[in-house]
Amino acid sequence: MAHGFTVQGGLGASGSVIPHDSSAHSVLVPDTELLFTAQFHRAGPDLVLTGRDGQHHLIPDYFASEHHPALVAPSGAHLSPDTVDLLAGSPTPGHYAQAQPTAPPDSIGKIEKVVGDVTVVRNGVAVALHVGDAVFKSDVVQTGASASCGISFPDGTARRHRQSRKSRRRRHRGAQRRCGRASCRRRRLQKRRGPDRR
Numbered sequence: 001m002a003h004g005f006t007v008q009g010g011l012g013a014s015g016s017v018i019p020h021d022s023s024a025h026s027v028l029v030p031d032t033e034l035l036f037t038a039q040f041h042r043a044g045p046d047l048v049l050t051g052r053d054g055q056h057h058l059i060p061d062y063f064a065s066e067h068h069p070a071l072v073a074p075s076g077a078h079l080s081p082d083t084v085d086l087l088a089g090s091p092t093p094g095h096y097a098q099a100q101p102t103a104p105p106d107s108i109g110k111i112e113k114v115v116g117d118v119t120v121v122r123n124g125v126a127v128a129l130h131v132g133d134a135v136f137k138s139d140v141v142q143t144g145a146s147a148s149c150g151i152s153f154p155d156g157t158a159r160r161h162r163q164s165r166k167s168r169r170r171r172h173r174g175a176q177r178r179c180g181r182a183s184c185r186r187r188r189l190q191k192r193r194g195p196d197r198r
Helices: 032-037 081-088 165-178 182-193
Strands: 015-017 026-028 039-043 046-050 056-059 070-072 109-115 118-122 125-128 140-143 148-152 158-162
Touching: 039 081, 070 081, 109 118, 140 148, 140 158
Parallel strands: 015 056, 026 070
Antiparallel strands: 039 046, 046 056, 109 148, 118 125, 118 140, 148 158
16 A cells, blocks of 8 residues: 655655554564665654665554554565664654753861861862851861861860871871981980980
């Protein structure tokens, strides 16, 4: 059954119509080669198959229902509805879903005082902290040598953050061990023995 038709969107002027029952689970495409070599296009609710010869074959109302039928060739080969959807392209070309803006996480504190070099490691990136900046649950606050900061929390408590004395002592001892000069050794001996002994 061949009918002349005009395809919406300027795809062609004449071709054949491939009839189908809207309640059927499959549509018989009369040519196996057409099924596997055609270009698939959407024309509103219709599916248009364009063969290598340039002739258009229309399957009316193919996309009219939510569940599309499979396309089946006389040899028994078939294309699933999902494959046909992919081959025909998007029903709304050029339109994309946009991600909704995500709300920032709730802060757990606020920087009240900064002395010296204070940074926060947030998502793997170190950022300088300033008075008024928010502090979040996964943040790691770091202070430089002789630096400190004050953080207030929503429950009214506060915390002073600075480099621990223990880490400062370790760094100081490590610096002494690296020094091998005679003057450094004498100073260390004097400290152990005391100033009066020689």
